[in-house]
Amino acid sequence: xxxxxxxxxxxxxxxxxxxxxxxxxxxxxxxxxxxxxxxxxxxxxxxxxxxxxxxxxxxxxxxxxxxxxxxxxxxxxxxxxxxxxxxxxxxxxxxxxxxxxxxxxxxxxxxxxxxxxxxxxxxxxxxxxxxxxxxxxxxxxxxxxxxxxxxxxxxxxxxxxxxxxxxxxxxxxxxxxxxxxxxxxxxxxxxxxxxxxxxxxxxxxxxxxxxxxxxxxxxxxxxxxxxxxxxxxxxxxxxxx
Amino acid sequence: xxxxxxxxxxxxxxxxxxxxxxxxxxxxxxxxxxxxxxxxxxxxxxxxxxxxxxxxxxxxxxxxxxxxxxxxxxxxxxxxxxxxxxxxxxxxxxxxxxxxxxxxxxxxxxxxxxxxxxxxxxxxxxxxxxxxxxxxxxxxxxxxxxxxxxxxxxxxxxxxxxxxxxxxxxxxxxxxxxxxxxxxxxxxxxxxxxxxxxxxxxxxxxxxxxxxxxxxxxxxxxxxxxxxxxxxxxxxxxxxx
Numbered sequence: 001x002x003x004x005x006x007x008x009x010x011x012x013x014x015x016x017x018x019x020x021x022x023x024x025x026x027x028x029x030x031x032x033x034x035x036x037x038x039x040x041x042x043x044x045x046x047x048x049x050x051x052x053x054x055x056x057x058x059x060x061x062x063x064x065x066x067x068x069x070x071x072x073x074x075x076x077x078x079x080x081x082x083x084x085x086x087x088x089x090x091x092x093x094x095x096x097x098x099x100x101x102x103x104x105x106x107x108x109x110x111x112x113x114x115x116x117x118x119x120x121x122x123x124x125x126x127x128x129x130x131x132x133x134x135x136x137x138x139x140x141x142x143x144x145x146x147x148x149x150x151x152x153x154x155x156x157x158x159x160x161x162x163x164x165x166x167x168x169x170x171x172x173x174x175x176x177x178x179x180x181x182x183x184x185x186x187x188x189x190x191x192x193x194x195x196x197x198x199x200x201x202x203x204x205x206x207x208x209x210x211x212x213x214x215x216x217x218x219x220x221x222x223x224x225x226x227x228x229x230x231x232x233x234x235x236x237x238x239x240x241x
Numbered sequence: 242x243x244x245x246x247x248x249x250x251x252x253x254x255x256x257x258x259x260x261x262x263x264x265x266x267x268x269x270x271x272x273x274x275x276x277x278x279x280x281x282x283x284x285x286x287x288x289x290x291x292x293x294x295x296x297x298x299x300x301x302x303x304x305x306x307x308x309x310x311x312x313x314x315x316x317x318x319x320x321x322x323x324x325x326x327x328x329x330x331x332x333x334x335x336x337x338x339x340x341x342x343x344x345x346x347x348x349x350x351x352x353x354x355x356x357x358x359x360x361x362x363x364x365x366x367x368x369x370x371x372x373x374x375x376x377x378x379x380x381x382x383x384x385x386x387x388x389x390x391x392x393x394x395x396x397x398x399x400x401x402x403x404x405x406x407x408x409x410x411x412x413x414x415x416x417x418x419x420x421x422x423x424x425x426x427x428x429x430x431x432x433x434x435x436x437x438x439x440x441x442x443x444x445x446x447x448x449x450x451x452x453x454x455x456x457x458x459x460x461x462x463x464x465x466x467x468x469x470x471x472x473x474x475x476x477x478x479x480x481x482x
Contacts, residue, residue, distance in 0.1 A: 190446075190455070201442075204457075205431075213466070214431070214457035218450065225454070227479065231472075238468065 001126060012061050016049075019126055022078060023119055024048065025070035028057040032064065033132030036240040039120065039159070040069040041141025041149045044109070045088075047076030056140065056229055063233045065240070066133055070123055072144065073115040083111070101194050102168045109147035110172060116148045117155060124158060136160040138236045142187060142224070143167060154179040161239035163187070163232050165215075166224065168195050169202040177206035184212040185235045187228060192221045242367060253302050257290075260367055263319060264360055265289065266311035269298040273305065274373030277481040280361065280400070281310040282382025282390045285350070286329075288317030297381065297470055304474045306481070307374055311364055313385065314356040324352070342435050343409045350388035351413060357389045358396060365399060377401040379477045383428060383465070384408060395420040402480035404428070404473050406456075407465065409436050410443040418447035425453040426476045428469060433462045 005016040011031040018024050026048045029035070038060050040053050048069035057067035071077070074084035087108040094101040127133055139162040141149040146167040153159045154176035162180070165187025167173070184207050188200040204214045217225050246257040252272040259265050267289045270276070279301050281294050289310040298308035312318070315325035328349040335342040368374055380403040382390040387408040394400045395417040403421070406428030408414070425448050429441040445455045458466050 190453075210459060211466075212431075212459045214455065216445075216455035216457070218453045225452075227475075230475070234468075234471070 001130075012058060019070075019123060023070055023123065024076055024078065025068055025123065026053075026057070027127070028054075028061050028067045029132065030061045030064055030066070034134035035064050035066050035132065036135035036137065036236075037066040037068065037127060037133050038138040038140060038236055038240070039124070039149075040067055041120075041139065041145030041152075042069055042072065042075070043141075043143035043145055044091075044105070045075070047071045049076070056232070059229055059233050060236070063237060065138075065236060066127075068123065068127060070119060072148065073112050073119070095194075102196075102199070105144075106147075106168050106170045106173075109144050110170075112144065113148045113151050117152045120148070120152050121156060124156070128158075136240045138162065138240050140232055140236075147173065150180070151176045153182070161236060163235060165200075166192070166195065166221070167200070167203060169199040169206070174203060174206040177203060178208050181208045181210070183235075183239050184209045185232065186212065186214050187224060188214060188216040189221055189223060190216050190218050194221050242371075253299060260311075260364060264311055264364065265317055265319065266309060266364065267294075267298070268368070269295075269302050269308045270373065271302045271305055271307070275375035276305050276307050276373065277376035277378065277477075278307040278309065278368060278374050279379040279381060279477055279481070280365070280390075281308055282361075282380065282386030282393075283310055283313065283316070284382075284384035284386055285332075285346070286316070288312045290317070297473070300470055300474050301477070304478060306379075306477060307368075309364065309368060311360060313389065314353050314360070336435075343437075343440070346385075347388075347409050347411045347414075350385050350408075351411075353385065354389040354392050358393045361389070361393050362397060365397070369399075377481045379403065379481050381473055381477075388414065391421070392417045394423070402477060404476060406441075407433070407436065407462065408441070408444060410440040410447070415444060415447040418444060419449050422449045422451070424476075424480050425450045426473065427453065427455050428465060429455060429457040430462055430464060431457050431459050435462050 002018045003015050007014050013029040015027045042053050048071050053069045060067040074080045090104045137158050139149050139159050143166045146164040150173055153162050161183045163185045186204045243259045244256050248255050254270040256268045283294050289312050294310045301308040315321045331345045378399050380390050380394055380400050384407050387405040391414055394403050402424045404426045427445045
């Protein structure tokens with residue numbers, strides 16, 4: 001790990017790092033070690049330093065966890081391919097013209113997940129060796145964070161509790177969900193203008209977990225209530241302690 | 242109010258009371274006044290003194306609320322009519338023989354709600370006059386507590402936040418739900434052997450509340466996870482403070 005920057009504010013240690021050629025991330029740590037680790041998968045168009053990740057990381061550190069987020073392929077300052085540029089333009093056009101965006105997002109995010117899963121595994125291999133990171137590992141990610149997190153969690157036995165949501169049902173993603181047996185908390189927006197209600201419910205249904213909870217909130221795609229951050233922290237407190 | 246018994250344990254004041262000819266209930270209060278009030282509607286076959294109500298009341302008092310539960314008609318030591326006896330036998334037989342129990346529970350609980358709603362209103366009239374009870378009022382009730390609580394909340398402007406769940410969709414109940422605009426948290430068991438999933442989702446959908454949250458947990462009818470008690474307390478902390 002090449003640490004680019006390290007700052008400590010009110011007991012929150014924030015380390016921006018690169019790993020290998022191309023991987024960039026942020027690791028947030030509490031002052032008291034050892035502590036379990038939560039992986040944060042950011043949403044589409046965001047990156048590891050975006051406010052939604054930094055805010056959740058701060059809450060997790062306050063609750064005594066490490067949190068880490070890495071830039072997804074084609075996100076942050078990472079190189080973007082012609083395919084990335086083309087897909088992003090197609091998503092924007094679909095949203096602007098009211099065409100369903102799911103049929104674009106789902107295969108594009110599946111492509112990104114194919115690249116991102118081994119990157120998360122390399123990150124995990126590295127972080128596991130750091131002093132102070134100890135105990136079971138959690139994963140949080142909505143939207144694209146779910147598209148990447150579900151196949152990652154299906155493949156990765158080190159992850160023992162996960163929060164997913166705000167994504168479409170798709171046969172390939174559901175196949176991975178059916179392999180997941182760890183506790184899952186799953187978010188769905190009841191009035192999502194992009195994801196049909198039945199599609200979100202079907203993806204929740206697919207998880208093989210004996211312990212899973214759906215939190216469906218009134219409101220549109222981007223209106224996930226702030227109190228769900230508290231719920232996520234409590235979920236990890238129940239399962240990673 | 243005729244107080245039958247009054248005990249204080251670790252700052253929890255518990256008063257068993259009768260009101261009028263036939264009403265029996267328990268009022269749990271914190272040592273620090275004034276505090277908002279949460280009404281607890283018990284499930285079928287239970288009463289105000291049953292462990293699930295006393296346990297939730299204790300948690301609410303610890304969080305700084307009063308809590309009250311009254312015996313529903315035909316429950317606790319209240320007189321049971323021939324109709325009560327007949328319906329209870331029909332429910333037991335349906336469950337034993339695997340016949341759907343909803344078509345018996347729904348009309349029977351509607352009958353009980355017709356009797357119980359004015360009793361709750363009389364209880365509320367009385368408790369509002371007690372010193373130390375102040376602020377907005379909440380309602381919690383699952384199963385029969387929802388069958389009674391939904392028409393009560395639709396009619397009662399003093400209730401400003403409610404937790405419901407574990408009940409069947411029915412046109413009459415849904416009509417009341419469509420009149421409810423206050424924040425609602427709604428529980429559903431994803432693998433309920435008695436209530437079809439679609440039926441529970443349809444009742445949640447019926448609430449007109451702009452702020453409503455569905456908590457759907459894996460597990461059977463009676464397997465509502467204990468952490469939902471914490472969630473209920475936090476819901477009232479958000480909305481009654």
